[in-house]
Amino acid sequence: MTWSVAIQEIIDEFQDIDEQFERLEVLMDFSEEVEVLPIELWNERNLVKGCQSIAHIVVEVTEGVVWMKAAADAKMVQGLQGLLSIAVNGSTAEQVLLLTPDFAEEAGILNSLTPSRSNGFRTMFDMVQNNVRMLIQ
Amino acid sequence: MTWSVAIQEIIDEFQDIDEQFERLEVLMDFSEEVEVLPIELWNERNLVKGCQSIAHIVVEVTEGVVWMKAAADAKMVQGLQGLLSIAVNGSTAEQVLLLTPDFAEEAGILNSLTPSRSNGFRTMFDMVQNNVRMLIQ
């Protein structure tokens, strides 16, 4: 398990919730953790493909440190982007490449969402890692 | 129920049999009741359509009396033709037109055969009646 204390706290928080509705409310709250990608920067290249809502992600690596900006029209998708931001922002490229999407599953978020959505999370996760990989080459 | 004593006897005979194998043996024995249609007279017009084996039937009405000749390469099909011959040969056209294929069901022959075959019997039965109808017009 390669996640940070911040992520572990999130996992614990989700695991404490019994009701699916509340879990989704908490997930939506995480949308505030996203550094919002301005609409002028939404384009075909940073569009999240295969996602039903319109979502975009841009990743930067400055002096080895990763930072992502994102936006989505559905609040839950932006919530997932918020989780992802907590997991990657400020980490080193190496740390990000070592991450696996398991933490979302561990938190009970992946299996609480339907496959198309958990795939959406996987897609976003893969997109971030691929971008990091390209940027540090 | 519009069948003759001869048919009733056949029904009784079949109903007395417990084993399907023996029932089929008896059915094949009836193939000897067919007045065989010589091979020179087999043609597209008197071919039984939709039957898996090659079977032919010709019907004559002489002075109001019906007579059929038939042949089939499978012995059980010829057995069914034999049953049909007993039911119609020597009867008047009117009697034949009053017949229904129920007697074969009553004898336990139709449902002991698979649908494609019982349809084969129905097809032959219909063919005989249709021919009689045309011939007396």
Next chain:
Amino acid sequence: MKQDFPILSRKVNGKRLVYLDNAATTQKPSCVIDAMSEYYSLSNANVHRAVHTLAGEATEGYEACRKLLKKRFNSNHAIITSGTTEAINLVAHAWGESNLQSGDVVLLTEMEHHSDIVPWQMLAERKAIELRYVPVIDGRLDMEAFDVALDGVKLVCVVHTSNVLGIRNPIEKIIAASKNVGARVLLDAAQAVPHEEMDFKELGADFMAFSAHKMCGPTGIGALLVSNDAFGEMEPFMGGGDMIETVTLQGSTYQTNEHKFEAGTPRIAEGVGWAAALEWLSNIDLESHHKRLLSIASGVKDELIAKGMTVYSTLGPEDAAVISFTHPTIHPEDFARLLDAQGIAVRTGHHCAQPLMNKLGISGTIRASFYLYNDQSDADTFLSGIDRVLEAMA
């Protein structure tokens, strides 16, 4: 009614399942599920051309489905397909290829499901035929435009009942006018057969396509009804076993009945299951359910409007109980997910009708669609579920 459907006693996210996604697919009564299990446990065999007992039972079971279809819908020809989509593609190939020439016109509507658009666009590319679309105004077909567009048309393809809005189109008028100009008519009846009794001969259409899974039957099977005239004009579509009369290296001859269009091992268990569904439906009074569901849906519609939603369905007296709506700010997906968290299943998206969405000026809706087993308690749960969503998102 609910106890006939095992799935309805299931809990979703800890709540009683309220299934309001019936326009996508309906649930199955036990008799359908059991008929298929029984088929596989007792009679499974390949059909046609065989003499053993199982094969006879399987053939009888499968062909019983065709017989029931012909009887229920009063049709001389019932071709079994894998669903509405394949049925329409079958018409495009088996009839369209041999009866439409370059320059001929096919008339569609803006309300069509993708399954009644894309096959024609593909045919139009292959054969250089012209496609026209009857416009939608205020959520209904523009019948004046229809009359104008009909000029010189060879085939009219129209959705009987819209899967997005529940609108039942005036198909009797459409068929009469089309017949007047000598056009053949295809009805997309996917959303019609679940909701009303239909007499194919009396309607006078040439083709009617629908799916079993939207009328309590299994997935993987549907049908195309065909008029006598149109049947005679059709050439085979797919080739293979069961559809041939003779095959030689030089060429083949084909069956003359429906089998001509059913290449390969058919959907045997599915036929058995659909037959059970048709038997089950034959004991249901669709008309009284239609009235009951429409009245429940109308109440829901009023409440949704009162709660600030935009509702696109008009729910006229003949329409199906399908409510498409949006909220001014909440994304449909967030909405649907928060309903799902409460055990309520609705669908979101373009519902395979993007041209209609474009016309309505939106990218998607939330759709609640009702069926036989739904009742007022489902509507109440749905509405209080909505309230909770609105509170949470306030």
Next chain:
Amino acid sequence: MKQDFPILSRKVNGKRLVYLDNAATTQKPSCVIDAMSEYYSLSNANVHRAVHTLAGEATEGYEACRKLLKKRFNSNHAIITSGTTEAINLVAHAWGESNLQSGDVVLLTEMEHHSDIVPWQMLAERKAIELRYVPVIDGRLDMEAFDVALDGVKLVCVVHTSNVLGIRNPIEKIIAASKNVGARVLLDAAQAVPHEEMDFKELGADFMAFSAHKMCGPTGIGALLVSNDAFGEMEPFMGGGDMIETVTLQGSTYQTNEHKFEAGTPRIAEGVGWAAALEWLSNIDLESHHKRLLSIASGVKDELIAKGMTVYSTLGPEDAAVISFTHPTIHPEDFARLLDAQGIAVRTGHHCAQPLMNKLGISGTIRASFYLYNDQSDADTFLSGIDRVLEAMA
């Protein structure tokens, strides 16, 4: 093994069922029957593009089938169809229409099933392509003639294992030689996948078609595996929901993965059932069963010859345990019916391979085909059943 298959404890005409019609369709283990019932009772919903829980479970269940197919057969692309026949028709349309021109040559064999002949005859008519047939000599493909016929060929279509004779063709050689001349290769693997483990990439063919119902899965579903190269050359076949990316009145764009070829609501319950069958099969050692069944069948073959039958199957070490035979005087139908009376299910007729029948100079055979759950006791019952028929017909 037998206790996994509920149908095998059934009695037919008062006798224990001995099911030897496996080349037509195989029986289903309980886990397959139960998986489908469970799907309908717990998770039934339409797949893709939906956010509610049932739709998620249904999508997962259906897509699990595709994943298992890709894994079992080592393929990057697995298109789900309604069976082998539709899979081959899909190739003829989706690949044939856009990659074959007038005058191009497609090479078939005289051993093909109708499903691998008629689609090509129909394509040949549409596009004026040339069909060549590799002849059969002594019940096997004439490989010298194959080498000659290969000249200038664009596509080679060959049955991996014959449904009539059980012959396993030398497909490794056929694929290598075809690739040498730059031809694409389609394998009709309907009778292959039930009997051997196959690695699609290693084989190097471009298309491989097969049906679930011949490998313990449900009716109404099958697959087409496609190589990367060939996949890129395919255009859509049927149009409709699920296969599009966007639809406008002016035209449509399509999905780029397998969904591009799966228009309409897919075979959801069937996918769930097939997935269960694939899981079940993954615990079976096909190779050891192959040896066991071939040895049983060889014994039966010798006995049949001793009893005066003509046997057409050679049963070489790689062939499937399928015995086609005739009796000098007893009509195959009478024979099969008298076996059925004893609970023994065999098939008679041309087995959808009329060209092969013509080559053998007969109109049909009696065929006994063995599968996993058959054992020596079935063979013994079959042989004593034959004895009773011979006595009765003496």
